[in-house]
Amino acid sequence: MESLSLRERQKERRRARIYQVAIDLFKQRGFQQTTATDIAKGAHVSRGTFFNYYPYKEAVLLDYGSEIVERLHDHALARLNEGAEPVRVLEEVWERLADESARERDLIPPLAYELLNPDPERARVAYQALPLSKVVELILRPLALAGRLREDISLERMCNTIADTYLMTALRWSAYGSERPLKQEMLKALSFMLEGVYRR
The missing domain is CATH 1.10.10.60 (Homeodomain-like)
Known part of the structure; x- marks a missing residue:
């Protein structure tokens, strides 16, 4: 033994x-x-x-991304337990994610492509290793329980869409060489997701 x-x-x-x-x-x-x-x-x-x-080189990146997501989860949980407003916690998580992604700009495309891998099994493994949508769900659940979120879309679908928005924003920023800071791009995308396209 x-x-x-x-x-x-x-x-x-x-x-x-x-x-x-x-x-x-x-x-x-x-x-x-x-x-x-x-x-x-x-x-x-x-x-x-x-x-x-x-089993493949990209699998190393899944461990790397998993560590980042775990740190984001811990930060979100701690801030929610302190009584922080969930939307503010989500912004903080987005800022931290932007900092991590910007520091390692060259690692974003291969990590993102692994999530979009045409091999369904590899895409599934990547999705399970990088549960960013679960962090978003942790943050937004108090708002859902308080009846502050729209009810025509499930919380899971809402959180998946927000997480996907990060993925595409970061991928476009990294792959196409945007001069604007990633943090600025991500917060704009998040604001768009939370507020929608209509002027109120």
Whole structure:
């Protein structure tokens, strides 16, 4: 039993090393320029061992994105527990997400494309690894319970649409070289989503 525990710990350490080497190489060389062989060599493992932990290179990015979403979830939960207004919490989460995305501009397109992967299984895995819509749902649920949200659209659909808006805004900003700050673009998109197109 003890040896199994030790083996599991060794596997976790190996995975963590592969992950860190991969992210460092993506940041230094660019995602497209980094190969699985480069990552394996940097982590001192075989190419086959890399694929045992990550079935494709993009899977490393899913771990990276998952860490970001987890931090956003923790921030949102803490702020809601402090009694902060949900819309303000959503804006804070969007600002933090913009900061993270802007810092690693070159990693946004491959991560976003993985969510849009034509292989349904890979797209499903990406969606499950990056539950941004669940963070949005956590924030908006108090408003739904208070009857402050429209009722002709389910909360789940509403949150999925808001999360998708982030994805497309960040992807367009990253891929097409917008000069405007991502934070500004994201907050405008969020405001549009929350207020709609009609003048009141």
